[in-house]
Amino acid sequence: MTFDRRLKIAPSILSADFAALGAECRAVEEQGADWVHVDVMDGAFVPNLTFGAVAAKAMRPHIRGVMDVHLMVARPDDWIADFVAAGADFITIHPESGPHTHRTLQSIRKAGVKAGLALNPGTGLDGLEWLLDDIDLICVMSVNPGFGGQSFIPSALPKIAAIRNLIADRPIHIEVDGGVVPQNAGAIVAAGADVLVAGSAVFKGGSLAAPDVYGRNIAALRAGAAAG
Numbered sequence: 320m321t322f323d324r325r326l327k328i329a330p331s332i333l334s335a336d337f338a339a340l341g342a343e344c345r346a347v348e349e350q351g352a353d354w355v356h357v358d359v360m361d362g363a364f365v366p367n368l369t370f371g372a373v374a375a376k377a378m379r380p381h382i383r384g385v386m387d388v389h390l391m392v393a394r395p396d397d398w399i400a401d402f403v404a405a406g407a408d409f410i411t412i413h414p415e416s417g418p419h420t421h422r423t424l425q426s427i428r429k430a431g432v433k434a435g436l437a438l439n440p441g442t443g444l445d446g447l448e449w450l451l452d453d454i455d456l457i458c459v460m461s462v463n464p465g466f467g468g469q470s471f472i473p474s475a476l477p478k479i480a481a482i483r484n485l486i487a488d489r490p491i492h493i494e495v496d497g498g499v500v501p502q503n504a505g506a507i508v509a510a511g512a513d514v515l516v517a518g519s520a521v522f523k524g525g526s527l528a529a530p531d532v533y534g535r536n537i538a539a540l541r542a543g544a545a546a547g
């Protein structure tokens with residue numbers, strides 16, 4: 320996979336119909352999504368429980384492009400091999416989930432998968448510079464992880480800009496996750512992000528019976544990003 324700095328819209332499958340995840344993955348891709356963002360929550364690191372690698376593996380054949388797995392789990396090392404086997408293209412972990420972030424990132428890359436680091440709203444950039452050689456993606460959480468439908472936390476914007484400044488020309492994606500809507504997409508992209516994760520803003524008003532709504536919502540995010 321060559322590095323592509325252009326804007327990517329990554330619908331968060333958390334807002335999809337869980338009874339039809341494969342069809343939902345196909346529908347958002349057909350409607351213009353670039354990546355599919357898969358939210359894995361364990362009920363321990365975050366106060367919500369979604370699904371594990373078995374469900375991700377079942378989704379994989381329905382995703383033609385990038386499967387972007389976000390592990391919101393307490394012990395990511397226990398699960399990396401399963402998500403590699405499930406076919407993840409990116410596996411993103413949290414530094415707040417354990418003391419050996421560098422080792423965990425290395426183990427993801429060693430398995431042939433791109434490694435991501437997600438930063439909670441209250442987590443600073445201390446030590447990030449020492450991880451840059453081992454990172455393919457930095458995910459700025461613009462809500463506290465656990466639930467879809469929350470409001471964007473504005474302090475994410477200067478954080479994105481600081482990360483953009485820090486990584487300079489390195490081939491590292493800056494992804495923003497939580498409360499992304501057309502109205503703030505421009506400011507997020509102007510601050511330096513290239514991947515917009517959006518759950519509610521993509522799935523709202525749509526369904527598998529009306530997937531064109533997903534397409535219109537994705538187009539609105541792109542238009543918002545371009546207007547910024």
Ligand SMILES: O=C(CO)[C@@H](O)[C@H](O)COP(=O)(O)O
Nearest residue numbers: 331464465467468498518519
């Ligand atoms: O990981 C998370 C929440 O923990 C996100 O992926 C949200 O699911 C995004 O949802 P919206 O804020 O866009 O509704």
